[in-house]
Amino acid sequence: MPQQRINAIRDALAEHIHGKPAAIDATLTCLIAGGHLLIEDVPGVGKTTLAYALSRAIHCDFNRVQFTSDIIPSDIVGVSVYQKDRSQFEFLPGPVFANIVLADEINRASPKAQSALLEAMERGLVTSDGVSHPIDRPFMVIATQNPVDFESTFPLPSAQLDRFLMRISLGYPDDQSERDMLRHGALHYDDMEIQSVAEKGDIADLQSQAREVFMEESIYDYIHSIVTRTRQHPQIEVGISPRGALAFKAALQAAALVDGRSFVEPNDIRRFAVPCLAHRLRLRERYDFEYGWQNAAHLIEEILNAQPAPHLKD
Template identity: 50%
Template sequence: MTAEQAARFADIFERLVGGVEQVLLGKTHVIRLAFTALLSEGHLLLEDVPGTGKTSLARAIAQSVDGTSSRVQFTPDLLPGDITGVSIYDQRSGAFEFHPGPVFANIVLADEINRASPKTQSALLEVMEEGQITIDGVTHRLELPFMVIATQNPVEQAGTYRLPEAQLDRFIMRASIGYPDHASTLRILEGAEHRAHDLVLPPVVPAATVVEMAAAARTVHVDPSINDYVSRLVESTRNAPEVRLGVSVRGALAMVRTAKTYAAAAGRHYVVPDDVKSVAGPVLAHRLILDAEAEFDGVDPANVIAGLLIETPPPSDRQAV
């Protein structure tokens, strides 16, 4: 990526974020994280209580990139075919015809994903990792860009199925929208006569441009010293006393990918340590499995990551290549 390409990337990124801010007031940080996940070709897990704007965020992102969106309400009786689609026999043609499910969209909102059975949850695994679905031996590729925004309620866990670690690892980031501040709440109440779904955002860029931006983000320069920093951070999660299972190599790769996008969004064609620090919490915290005693004591994985960032010194000089 050149300096000129980075400047163009940052300009489009800011316009995308600014557009979605019209729908999700006062939540610039989580919007930036969502677009970082999208342009890093990853998926986003939102842990939040109902009514904080998760559906509005997914719809607004899809509208901003001139793409399609779908919403799946996960329930205990939901079947894998309800997500991926099914093949139905057509008597007139004498052949099976594939009917695509809601996952065939650019932005897919998997609402309360932990309420469905593990079998249904696993139906998303191939889609999230490979961008394709295999039904009756036939592989169907999804159109790009593609991102799953999954939600789960961290408060009410009765009757839910906890996401297995292998599936949590598929989400490049975990974030929380949270309640709006006082000023944003007043602005929301002033427009109470309008429903959030009534606001249709004009597309900022076509979907093809988003695919090009994602490809450009992969070319952001990463100095060997940055890779060493990421490696030391990941290794420190495995040695932390509160942690039973630390971050995998997939988590380290996710850090580098998102740091590249974060750097490009700031108008730089190279990654600096602050980019790594900015994405460390959302990328790493949900990948930690805490020790049972630490979990009982109320230790927060995000606080563990924050402490490791303080203990792990960032690189001060570039390494010679």
């Protein structure tokens, strides 16, 4: 049953996100792991469409926040407004109160506005005037960044990056997929007819099942060895934190479930080490935005290649 539900969601997304099966699987893995996703890519490759299609496929609320330099925290989380007729303040929820929230061009907002998402992403709630307001589950932030246009941007601090389970790119579609898109035209994302193939409760069930996916002791040792090596590498100033290691574990269990397995295998680690770990590293030598991430990804791959993968017991 879980595999049928996952396949149905995957197929619904593939109807509108052409030629990107790896990105679709990464998004599903992130959702089932209960994490948030950072997509860094040029405009027009389908980032917004992916977020919207996901929300429709799982019958969830969707909000899009366009981040700009003048946006303030209350534009994101909401504000308390005094109601004169009742002589009390009433909290008016902001756009972060949705199941799937697209934070478009998140690095264009000031650090103060960016930090407004921190509590929501970490705890799934917003605190205003000392009162906590929970966000309905599932809750996933899909943030985007443009890797080639840095004018008037604010790089995400390490604390913000650490809230994202994965960092991925979509890239351009393959030749056949792009030809198909040209033949059939394209609709604006909110004009698309996307049938819901799952409900909120289904996602909660999948998240619960992912936490039960089996991990052999050798897999735990393999993860620990990789994490430890990031803290010891001479080119890395700050390696993977315990929170990052736990998030990586959750992603691996979700990835196995997405693949229809009840156990994590070493190949899961090799597939998701770069998306889950590279953006969490702080390198000793400072690089520009895109090259810095590429170098971090190279270091993760270097660590993987230097560490033999375990052989699972029969």
